[in-house]
Amino acid sequence: MAKAKITRKSTWVDMTAFVDVSFLILTFFILATKFKPVEPVEVKFPSSVSADKVPETDAFLVTIDKDGRVFVQMDDPNARQSIANNLNETRQLGLDPAQIKAFTNAPSLGVPFAGMKELLSMTAEEQKNVRQPGIPVPDSTGGELYYWVRDAKSTYAGKKITWLIKADNETKYPVVRNVLEAFKRNDIYKFQLVTKFQDAPAGTPLWETRQNIIKSAGAGS
Amino acid sequence: MADIDTSGGGGGKKGPGVKKAKKLSTRVDMTPMVDLGFLLITFFIFSTTMAQPTAMQLIMPKDTENKEEQTKVKASGALTIMLGKSNGLYYYEGDDPTKLQSSTYKEIREVVIQKKKTTKPEDFVVVIKPNDEANYMNVVAILDEMAINEVKKYALVPISPVENELLQATEKANNIQ
Numbered sequence: 001m002a003k004a005k006i007t008r009k010s011t012w013v014d015m016t017a018f019v020d021v022s023f024l025i026l027t028f029f030i031l032a033t034k035f036k037p038v039e040p041v042e043v044k045f046p047s048s049v050s051a052d053k054v055p056e057t058d059a060f061l062v063t064i065d066k067d068g069r070v071f072v073q074m075d076d077p078n079a080r081q082s083i084a085n086n087l088n089e090t091r092q093l094g095l096d097p098a099q100i101k102a103f104t105n106a107p108s109l110g111v112p113f114a115g116m117k118e119l120l121s122m123t124a125e126e127q128k129n130v131r132q133p134g135i136p137v138p139d140s141t142g143g144e145l146y147y148w149v150r151d152a153k154s155t156y157a158g159k160k161i162t163w164l165i166k167a168d169n170e171t172k173y174p175v176v177r178n179v180l181e182a183f184k185r186n187d188i189y190k191f192q193l194v195t196k197f198q199d200a201p202a203g204t205p206l207w208e209t210r211q212n213i214i215k216s217a218g219a220g221s
Numbered sequence: 222m223a224d225i226d227t228s229g230g231g232g233g234k235k236g237p238g239v240k241k242a243k244k245l246s247t248r249v250d251m252t253p254m255v256d257l258g259f260l261l262i263t264f265f266i267f268s269t270t271m272a273q274p275t276a277m278q279l280i281m282p283k284d285t286e287n288k289e290e291q292t293k294v295k296a297s298g299a300l301t302i303m304l305g306k307s308n309g310l311y312y313y314e315g316d317d318p319t320k321l322q323s324s325t326y327k328e329i330r331e332v333v334i335q336k337k338k339t340t341k342p343e344d345f346v347v348v349i350k351p352n353d354e355a356n357y358m359n360v361v362a363i364l365d366e367m368a369i370n371e372v373k374k375y376a377l378v379p380i381s382p383v384e385n386e387l388l389q390a391t392e393k394a395n396n397i398q
Contacts, residue, residue, distance in 0.1 A: 015251030022258030029262060033269035046361040049368050050277040064357070164276070169358035173304070173351040176360065177379070184281060192276035193361060204330070205371040 040108040041065040043168045048195035059162045066170035069134025071110035086151040110134045137178045145182040166194035298344030306354030347375040
């Protein structure tokens with residue numbers, strides 16, 4: 001009987017198609033996503049049916065984490081510098097120009113006034129590793145946040161500014177109420193709460209209104 | 222072979238020392254390119270985000286001691302919703318907090334819709350009172366419920382001591398930790 005001959009087959013696999021797929025996915029991710037913004041703490045914010053976009057510029061963001069630590073964040077370096085100068089003067093922080101520059105470069109901050117000098121003398125890398133205790137907002141007087149809001153308000157006087165509040169799902173309500181009080185004491189009553197979008201459940205009044213808007217837009221075009 | 226023999230003459234035989242040009246394969250190994258592609262994908266997945274945050278409008282009333290400036294609410298059209306600990310939710314209609322009923326975030330929609338149907342639109346107002354044990358998610362959820370049910374008038378108001386006591390008593394009765 002003849003021996004069965006085993007033919008040697010090549011193990012070469014054509015990877016070209018694989019490359020096509022991987023670069024297609026890569027292109028999708030580049031186009032469809034956005035870089036994560038720098039955040040002082042990780043916050044899991046709740047969802048809402050609101051579909052308005054969060055403005056990216058001229059915003060003053062108050063972040064509250066689940067332990068109730070309060071952080072402030074401003075996108076505009078010029079505003080940060082002006083606020084640092086104001087606070088330094090009115091609250092006698094004793095910051096030197098180098099520390100004010102450090103504040104101008106730091107996007108967010110969450111320390112009491114007493115700890116600012118110490119925090120701002122650190123390098124940016126050290127600041128990241130330090131656990132910031134948060135801006136004290138102990139009661140309905142608004143605590144130190146009141147002064148932050150006041151200076152932010154005067155810095156942006158005459159310009160449009162959005163007051164954003166981003167809090168964690170687990171944040172206790174009293175902290176949120178105290179933060180709102182800090183704004184209310186500055187005669188600011190209109191806020192934007194940062195949320196995740198979630199469509200209105202089917203059959204509810206808002207859902208019907210939205211369906212009607214879609215229908216009328218479709219009929220109009 | 223299918224190759225066209227371009228060597229001229231000599232009966233198809235090359236002389237000694239004349240080497241035939243070796244045919245190089247045009248096939249390129251794509252494996253490193255795949256590696257690179259997936260490395261970049263991984264990087265983009267980790268450093269970017271898909272979800273765009275949205276902004277929910279919240280307008281708070283101005284605090285005033287002046288009774289004249291305070292908004293008056295008809296008791297018949299008022300629905301008070303109180304938020305307690307462990308995602309607890311309690312409501313009562315009118316101005317009698319002792320008629321407190323417990324509910325959940327799913328059931329409250331029916332209550333709000335029912336109340337909206339049975340009251341005059343200009344009288345209907347929802348008063349939201351979170352106590353100190355409520356968390357931020359509860360507050361946003363209930364504000365969102367107002368948007369979902371298109372409640373025109375609602376207010377976020379601090380809870381009164383009497384209501385807070387009633388709420389805590391109910392929580393105790395229901396064994397909510």
